[in-house]
Amino acid sequence: MGAIVRHNIGNGGHWYEIDGRKADGVTTLLRDGIPKPGLVKWAAESTAGYALDHWDELSEMPLSQRLTQMTTARQAESRRAIISGQRVHQLGRQLAAGQEVDVPDDLAGHVRSYVQFLDEWEPDPLLIEATVANRAVHYAGTLDLLARVFDAESWLFDIKTGNRVYGETALQLAAYAYAECWLDADGNEHPMPEVNAAAIIHVRSDGYSVYRVPLDGQVFGLFRHVAFVARHMPTMHGWIGAPISHDMARL
Numbered sequence: 001m002g003a004i005v006r007h008n009i010g011n012g013g014h015w016y017e018i019d020g021r022k023a024d025g026v027t028t029l030l031r032d033g034i035p036k037p038g039l040v041k042w043a044a045e046s047t048a049g050y051a052l053d054h055w056d057e058l059s060e061m062p063l064s065q066r067l068t069q070m071t072t073a074r075q076a077e078s079r080r081a082i083i084s085g086q087r088v089h090q091l092g093r094q095l096a097a098g099q100e101v102d103v104p105d106d107l108a109g110h111v112r113s114y115v116q117f118l119d120e121w122e123p124d125p126l127l128i129e130a131t132v133a134n135r136a137v138h139y140a141g142t143l144d145l146l147a148r149v150f151d152a153e154s155w156l157f158d159i160k161t162g163n164r165v166y167g168e169t170a171l172q173l174a175a176y177a178y179a180e181c182w183l184d185a186d187g188n189e190h191p192m193p194e195v196n197a198a199a200i201i202h203v204r205s206d207g208y209s210v211y212r213v214p215l216d217g218q219v220f221g222l223f224r225h226v227a228f229v230a231r232h233m234p235t236m237h238g239w240i241g242a243p244i245s246h247d248m249a250r251l
Helices: 026-033 037-053 055-059 063-096 105-121 169-177 217-237
Strands: 004-010 013-018 021-025 124-128 131-134 139-142 145-149 153-160 181-183 189-191 197-204 207-213
Touching (some): 021 217, 037 055, 055 063, 063 105, 139 169, 169 217
Antiparallel strands (some): 004 013, 124 145, 181 189
16 A cells, blocks of 8 residues: 655645545645635725725836736735634644644734634544545545544534635535545554534634534535546636637538
């Protein structure tokens, strides 16, 4: 048997390898396989908002430079949100493991909210930020938290720090729950523990909410359908070739 490896490439980036072959990441499959109308709406509103807030500054630039500036500003906003979410995840991982953390002022509200979750739900961690994989479907990912709650049940949690949560997270959690194995700190494989329930923890600066999501074979089957579409997107992009003439169409 080969090995399952998570390769970290800096700035929070990473990729997975299963038995010597690059594996699809769970979140990458969901990103490529499900339309994101909310993301399109955010991009338009973010760009328009920047233009209104910097109207005088932009009016002094050449037209092409204005477009570049607005696009760059939107991308910078997206990067800030991603980095902030990564920092919350890192602090959450340490808190769930019972470690003390130094909390930056800009994340104090989010950390208080997560501490409130830990105090009220009292999760007993089984896995924290663990890499999981499924050889049969050839994917891997990194779950946030698998913990025992209510003295017996094993709950799989995913932490979200954005403005809202989305139903497709159920597919993400199903992919983790139906993984075949998880990796310890030394890269050794272990059978995936039983998962009784799945939920999203929406951590905000003013509190938190927990949303239970379905976790069954039908949800996992839908994830597999999404993965199939995502993997075939490059093929579909190549279906449009050069234009043909009327004579060519008759051949």
